[in-house]
Amino acid sequence: MITKSTFKPLWYLRNPHLQTLLANVIHPSHPLVTIETIDMPDGDSLDIARGTATGTDTILILHGLEGSVKSAYAQRLINTLNRLNKPVVLMFFRSCNGKPNNKVHSYHSGETGDLRAVIDYLKRKGSKRIALVGYSLGGNVTLKYMGEQQTDESIVCATTISVPMLLNVCAQRMNQGFSRVYQYGLMRRLIKKVQEKQGLVSAAGLPGKPESLKTFVEFDDTYTAPANGFNSAQHYYQTCSSRQFLHDINKPTLIIHSKDDPFMTQAVIPDEQEISRQVTLELSSHGGHVGFIGGGLMKPKFWLEQRIVDFCLQHF
Secondary structure (H helix, E strand, C coil), rough: EEEECCCCEEEEEEEEHHHHHHHHHHHCCCCEEEEEEEEEECCEEEEEEEECCCCCCCEEECCCCCCCCCCCCHHHHHHHHHHHCCCCCEEECCCCCCCCCCCCCCCCCCCCCCHHHHHCCCCCCCCCEEEEEECCCHHHHHHHHHHHHHCCCCCCEEEEEECCCCCHHHHHHHCCCCHHHHHHHHHHHHHHHHHCHHHHHCCCCCCHHHCCCCCHHHHHHHHHHHHHCCCCHHHHHHHHHHHHHHHCCCCEEEEEEEEECCCHEEEEEEEECCCCEEEEEEEEEECCCCCEEECCCEEEEEHHHHHHHHHHCCCC
C-alpha cells in the first residue's frame, strides 16, 4: 500500500538539502550504551551498542553508509527508546566501530549474512521478538533481508527510512549537482578505510591508490564488487537493490520516503503492484535524506523518531 505521509516540514525547511544537513548537524546528547563484540563465522567480528533497558522485545537499528552510534539519527532514536525504557541495539557494520576489520571485505548494501548473525546472537542473549529499523544503506539491507527468504519467526516488523532501493540510480544521482558534496564526504571516508587495510587489499589482488577514485561507481567497481564476489559495480547494484525484494516481504514493513531525497531520484519509488500487502510505503513531498524536521518556528521537531517508535511498538 502506498500512502501519503503525515509529515509536514517547517515552512522554511522545505529545501531537501537543509532538511538533510540540519538533521545531521543538530546532534543530541550521546546515548548511554554498552558495546559488545560478536565473532563472525568467517573469523572477523563486529560490534553492537546496547541501550540501557532490558527485556525480550528488542529494536535493532541498522545505520547508513559510514554511520555508527555517533550518527545523529541513531542517537535520537536510542535516546528516545532509553527514555521509554525499551530495549534497543545498534548494529555496527564491519569497520564502522572506529577500527578496521580484519578481512578485505567490510560491508555493503546487500550484506544480510551479518544481520542474520546479529539476530541469532540477540536471540541467544534473550531477545524473543525483534523489530528492525534501517536507515538509508541499512534500510536497503533490511528490506532485502525481509524479502529474500522467509524471515526468522522472531522478526515482528521492520521500518526503513530514505532507502536507495535502486542502487544504480542512486549512484548516478550522487554524482550530479550539490549531491556531489555528499559523495565527496563519504568517498573520503571509504578511501581512508581502504588505505588502512592496504596490506589485505594488496594481498587480495585489488589495486592500490584508492585516492584516485572520485565516484561511488568507480569505488564499487574497484573495491566493493570484487571484494564481495560481484563481477562489477553494475552486477552489485542489480543483485543487491532492495526494490526487487519488496513483493516477497511477509511481515509488517513500513517504508518512510521523501520524494525530494537528494541522494536519489523518484525513479527509485516502486509502483503499488511491486510491493506486498504487508508493506506500507509512506511518501512525503519534503523531508530530504533522513531529515523530516517538522514542528513549529520556535520548537523544531524531529518527526522520525516518534513515527518509528509508534510503528514498532504497535507490533510488539
